[in-house]
Amino acid sequence: MERESRGQLNSSLLAEETNSAESLKGGSSATAVLVFSTFIAVCGSYVFGATVNLGLSEGQYSVFASIMTIGAMLGALMSGKVADLVGRRGAMGISEAFCLTGWLAIAFSQAAWLLDIGRLFGGCGVGLLSYVVPVYIAEITPKNLRGGFATVHQFMVTFGSAMTYFVGTVVSWRILALIGAIPCLIQLLGLFLIPESPRWLAKVGKENECEDALQRLRGVNADISQEATEIEDYIEALQQLPEGSILELFQRIYARSLIIAVGLMLLQQFGGSNAIAFYASSIFEKAGFSATVGTVVMAVVQIPMTVLGVLLMDKLGRRPLLMASASGTFFGCLLVGVSFSLQDIQWWKDVTPVLVFIGLVIYNGSFGLGLGGIPWLIMSEIFPINMKGSAGSLVSLVNWFSSWIITYIFNFLMDWYSAGTFFIFASIGGLTVIFVAKMVPETKGRTLEEIQVIINPLTAKR
Template identity: 45%
Template sequence: MSFRDETEEGRNDLRRPFLHTGSWYRMGSRQSSMLESSQVIRDSSISVLACVLIVALGPIQFGFTCGYSSPTQAAITKDLGLTVSEYSVFGSLSNVGAMVGAIASGQIAEYIGRKGSLMIAAIPNIIGWLSISFAKDTSFLYMGRLLEGFGVGIISYTVPVYIAEIAPQNMRGALGSVNQLSVTIGIMLAYLLGLFVPWRILAVLGVLPCTLLIPGLFFIPESPRWLAKMGLTDDFETSLQVLRGFDTDITVEVNEIKRSVASSSKRSAIRFVDLKRRRYYFPLMVGIGLLVLQQLGGINGVLFYSSTIFESAGVTSSNAATFGVGAVQVVATAVATWLVDKSGRRLLLMISSIGMTISLVIVAVAFYLKEFVSPDSNMYNILSMVSVVGVVAMVIACSLGMGPIPWLIMSEILPVNIKGLAGSIATLANWFVSWLVTMTANMLLAWSSGGTFTLYALVCGFTVVFVSLWVPETKGKTLEEIQALFR
């Protein structure tokens, strides 16, 4: 073999996925000498649903990280002697880590594949949880929280993109919504387990999702669209065949993906001036806009304040009430998962935004009126209950659309040749605004509770306009057909 051949072979190796799928499932494409083995594998081929359920362990980890700080605050501050401000730093560090992870997420997923990216995200998550469980002071506590956040930042981009790229067009909405459903399940589990186990044991339990995710990644195929983009044609067709079933004719889908990749390869070098073209700026505006508006609507601020609202309404166990809110989120998100491929993305976003606006207006009015009512009066108690109803209604409305669908649409509409960079920017924007809302919620609520919920209501009102004017319907379209909408 000549030096030139060795060099060329080395270059081809660099284009291989970081986490290559095991060769066992490729047997189905071999010749008749393997016919009997092929038949066994054909009968037990991996379904898209199984792949989604495995990668859904990532968002469950995401939700568990978000929910962990709520039921553990009293115990951690007591055991480690933390001040309120020190614990606030601990809670916010996951957002800081997630912003760093978000910056890297797109490029990592582009260079080493979606599965390799999830593997890289899982490792710091495991180390982070172990660091928290053995923490004796703030140094290990803070380091663990940062590592968790970094992993979650990568997961929050990679999982919705992977699901969108493997799902058939008629199931992509429901399967894509599994991402947010898994996040809410993770939050609910953290709330529930936090009622019964000590904070160190809860941290150890936080290791489980990613510990199960790592071996699971070896049993699912890489994204066929990423393989096609990297020029790995054989792997791409095999991966797609596994996802669709060995008896399914994938010729049409293969040709669509090849055409899309060939078209995007001609424009692989994107200059800043190119972003002025509608095919790039419009999906960027929609993707980033939805993810920013999702957070500016104040869902994190409302959830953060929910325990205080419950206390003011006379609820004796705020932790149990918080778990109740988590359970409501799961149920409402499950309903959205069932509806999204039937009713479409736009309709659910509109209903969700309108519902959030009305709910927040109700909460704001209740707080304004409470300023003019005696705390000992029946009217004060009624207004407190109205506040609780408004908060729960807001959580339900958000879970029906603005919770799951912005991540789904982001994964669907970003152009293939800028998806890594654009996805990183969109995910970073979401985490930064989430951190901003969480950090400012206390100050705003101290200024005026009614005013705070009024501001959130105005943002949700603008979201209704944004969705009606600019968000396209992607239901029932292939990713390649969605890209054609912007040309």
């Protein structure tokens, strides 16, 4: 019976793919409800960036900073299950309750332990947000707009991080924490005004609510019949399959999705992303360049590059942007590595600090172009909805755990061999280009159901 249902699902989606491809050029437009729903969702992304950046201005991965990462791992571990049980809106509400509690605990703390508790709660919220925001946006957005809308998540993470840094230079940390609570409140209130994910509603058997939500998102005059039918047919076939657990992710039919999602997260983190962000000040100081100038320029450059990624996502596609982004991180790290090597042998001592600065700016800008946000977008696209909760928890946990590892060992690596550290990061950037070229499919312009035909056919071949 399971093989038969998988085969029926695959056949029906292949037949629908032709009809969907014919309507691709026209696509769907961005309605006011869709834009507003995305805005409310990415308020959580802003909180993500602000929470990560708080307390890292000194460039030291302190206990205060590491507690946030531990909390994020806990949040990531329960993110998929929470989003499946209470819905995407419910999960965002729970995450913001964690974040709001964390900000207020920090703002009104009278003892060090309360600061740590606040940081832990904020981390739990961020771990949930890092999964549910891109998933919600991917599930509410039409295929021709999904890439650009989903990439707004990374833009708001970047913007939240940059604004926290800039505002933190002129206000106290208590005021900064209170400011951080504002987008939490905006999202909590906004969640009452936006529709739930139609795909989640269909998954839990609320077909009428699914169609109502889809109609609100696409516009009152839009014809949603084809999209609603595709969603409902796909969910109906999936309901004949068991609800996915983390152990079931390791079946052969999900192998490619798991390799792609976990691989991209590992390459993103071990390519140096959070390590460079957290330790930017100390890297500039070691190179002999102004830490203040360097970190400000890095923050400023990443914002327009992330905007460029948003604009190009649904024009060029995920693969070209990922490969261009990874190529840029490769070149940036290579330049920094060469600069530290020249410093070690006392060559071009007046030039090498500037070369380190240029290399890190190239790295940060290139990372914002695609590697920062696209892995989260692809993670939200490539798993079937019956496995999305378990897969999201596992993949988010891998991301945060690898982030903790690389940020923890970064100082040891720099003490061992500064140039070698960046040569390692550069080699991982090059490996990312190869990995994307060989493993990652192009998902631009396809519905989430069509993507499953390509990457997880859900059929047992004999």
